[in-house]
Amino acid sequence: MVIPIHDKNPVSRAPVVTYGLIIANVVVFLLGPIAFAGPDPDAGRKARENAYLYHYGAIPSQLLGGAHGGHGAPVWPAFTAIFVHAGWIHLLGNMLFLYIFGNNVEDQFGRVHYLLFYIVGGALSTYAFAWANPTANAPLVGASGAIAAVLGAYAFLFPQARVTLLLPFLWFLPLRVPAWLVLxxxxxxxxxxxQQTIGVSSSSDVAYYAHVSGFVLGLVYAALVIGRGRGPDDPLRLRQKAESEGSGTPPLAPDYRSADPDDPYGQYHR
Structure with missing residues (x-):
């Protein structure tokens, strides 16, 4: 229902891990049998697609029950599943959110820390879905759980960052709102x-519990580990101190919330 296209939140170094994860997801998808299947694959193609999803996807009943199902140790599907997608819309939607929000979380965490956070967050959200659906036999695939953890961390670290988004029901009118509102x-x-309260029908094919658990995991982790670990020279802490004292924004911590009429998308347009 909302499509983020940019956040005004500069980074201090190139987000090579975020870009690498996007490339890895795209390459895995292109190498799989789904990318060029077409809208109406024949029976043979459909059988290969299902075999691919069941082999590399995470099947909740097998994750919890110990059945290997061709995977070897049952823990591995929780990791392989986060690099497998069921279609172009699934892939592009996930990669858009990772591209918009992942770079700043990577910048704050550090590259190795961020990569481990992404992979472990994706695996844990997969297990959370399995615990909530212990008898489910359909494969769970996609990077949504890992990206949800990134979104949760971003919501804690940069709640006031300005995010430009499109609203389809307003003819894709671009709006700039705080990150806490978007996320x-x-x-x-x-x-x-x-969804039921506002009359939106939920899809049985979407693992909403994996999204929710990933987001909560990322937010809590950022609050406990990153929030407590900020030293007195941390840019975010310096910015918050300067704002509370009314002394302006430190030069090394750009104010991502200010609007520039000559550059509505921000100085660091990506």
Whole structure:
């Protein structure tokens, strides 16, 4: 229901891990049998697609029950599944959110820390879905759980960052709003109960619980590990101190919330 296209939140170094993850997801998808299957694959192609998803996807009943199902140790599907996607829309939607929000989380965490956070967050959200659906036999695939963890961390670290988004029901009118509003709305839209309240039908093919658990995991992790670990010279802490004292923004911590009429998308347009 909302499509983010840019955030005004500069980084201090190139987000090579985020770009690498995007490339890895795209390459895996192109090498699989789904990318060029077409809208109406024949029976043989459909059988190969299903075999691919069941082999590399995470099947909740097998993750918890110990059945190997051709994977070897049952823990590995929780990791392979986060690099497998079921279609172009699934892939491009996930990669858009990773591209917009991943670079700043990587910049704050550090590259190795961020990579481990992404992979472990994706695996844990997969297990969370399995615990909530222990008898499910359909394969769970996609990077949504890992990206949801990134979104949760971003919501904690940069709640006031300005995000430019498109609203389809307003003829794709671009709006700039705080990150907490964008990500908060995304989070509540993952709750089937909220979807029912506003009359939006949820899809049985979407693992909403993996999204919710990943987001909460990322937010709590950032609050406990990154929030407590900030030293007195941390740029975010310096910025918050300067704002509270009314002394302006430190030069090494750009104010990503200010609007520049000559550059509505921000100085660091990506």
């Amino acid at each position: 908060g709305f995304w989070f509540v839209m993952q709750l089937p109960e909220f």
